Amino acid sequence: MYRETILPERxxxxxxxxxxxxILSISSDGLQNIFLINGNSFKTExxxxxxxxxxxxxxxxxxxxGKEPIDIQYNNNNSNHQIIYDxxxxxxxxxxxxSADQFIExxxxxxxxxxxxxxxxxxxxxxxxxxxxxVKPEFGLSIQTHRNRNEFWxxxxxxxxxxxxxxxxxxxxxxxxxxxKINSFHSVINPNKEADQFILIxxxxxxxxxxxxIHRIFNPNQYF
Numbered sequence: 071m072y073r074e075t076i077l078p079e080r081x082x083x084x085x086x087x088x089x090x091x092x093i094l095s096i097s098s099d100g101l102q103n104i105f106l107i108n109g110n111s112f113k114t115e116x117x118x119x120x121x122x123x124x125x126x127x128x129x130x131x132x133x134x135x136g137k138e139p140i141d142i143q144y145n146n147n148n149s150n151h152q153i154i155y156d157x158x159x160x161x162x163x164x165x166x167x168x169s170a171d172q173f174i175e176x177x178x179x180x181x182x183x184x185x186x187x188x189x190x191x192x193x194x195x196x197x198x199x200x201x202x203x204x205v206k207p208e209f210g211l212s213i214q215t216h217r218n219r220n221e222f223w224x225x226x227x228x229x230x231x232x233x234x235x236x237x238x239x240x241x242x243x244x245x246x247x248x249x250x251k252i253n254s255f256h257s258v259i260n261p262n263k264e265a266d267q268f269i270l271i272x273x274x275x276x277x278x279x280x281x282x283x284i285h286r287i288f289n290p291n292q293y294f
Contacts, residue, residue: 073143076134081290084131084155084231084259085148087124094122094132095143103136105213105288112236112255114287129154129240133213133288155231155259157290159208165190173204177227177270191291203258205230205269210259212289219277221250223258228269231259252277255287 076082084107096104106113106121109128113121124130134140167188173179179195179202187194191209195202205211205228213233223232229241235254239246241261250256260269 072147073141076132076140076142078134078137078139079288081131081133081157081288082142083153083157084129085151085153087126087128087130087148088151089126090146091126092124092130092148093145094124094130095145096122096132096140100136100140103134103138104140105133105135107131107133107238110238110240112233112238114236114255129238131155135287155208155210155261157210158293161293168193168204168206170195177204189291199274201273202226203271203273205258205260205271207260207262207265207267210290211257212284212286212291213255213257214287215253215255215285216250216277216283217253217285218283219275219279220252221256222274222276223248223250223256224272226270226272228260228262228267230269230271231261233257233259257288 074082101117104117106117108121108124108130132140132142167190169188170186170193173193180197183195183197185196187196191206192211193204225242225244225246227244229243232239232242232248233256234248234250235256258269258271260267
C-alpha cells in the first residue's frame with residue numbers, strides 16, 4: 071500500500087511501523103483537517119510535514135476530521151504493517167447490546183448501582199460516586215472532551231491504549247491512573263483480539279456529571 075484515501079469523519083487503522091522510517095505525504099489543505107497519532111503523540115492542530123515522519127516501530131494513525139476525502143501517500147509499502155486497532159473491523163457485523171448479567175457474575179460487580187448504559191461495544195454500571203466501564207475487544211470509545219467536569223480513570227482489568235490529552239499510552243498496566251482534565255481529549259481503545267478480554271475502567275469525576283456534556287470529536291462506532 072503506497073497510498074490510501076480516508077473519507078470524511080473516518081480514519082485509517084492504528085498501525086505499527088516496521089524497521090524503516092515511514093514518510094506520509096498529505097496536501098496542505100488536508101493537513102488542516104486531520105488528527106494525527108504518531109508514536110506517543112496525539113496532534114490535533116498546527117500539523118506540519120515533519121510531524122508526518124514515522125520512526126521505525128512507532129505507531130501511527132490518521133483521522134479525517136474534515137468534510138472532504140483526504141489522500142495519503144507513503145514513501146514505503148506499508149501493507150504488511152501490523153494493525154493494532156481497526157475501528158471498522160466489525161462495521162458490517164451484527165451488533166447485539168450487552169446485558170448486565172453478562173458482567174455481574176464474572177467480574178463480581180458490586181451491588182448498589184443506580185443505572186446502566188448498555189451498548190454493543192461497551193457497558194457501564196453507574197454508582198452514586200463512580201462508574202464501571204467495560205470496553206469490548208477490538209473496539210474503542212469515542213475521542214471526546216468535557217466542558218464541565220474532570221474525569222479520573224483507574225485501569226482495573228486488561229491492557230488498554232489510552233488517549234490522555236495530547237499523549238498516547240500503549241498497553242497500560244492494571245492499576246494505572248489518569249486524569250482527564252476539562253476540555254482535554256481522552257479515549258480508551260481495547261486492542262485485544264480475544265473475545266473475552268474486556269477492558270475495565272473505574273471512572274470518577276469532579277464537576278457536573280451529565281451525559282450531554284460530551285463533545286465527540288471522533289466517534290467510529292457510529293460508522294458514518
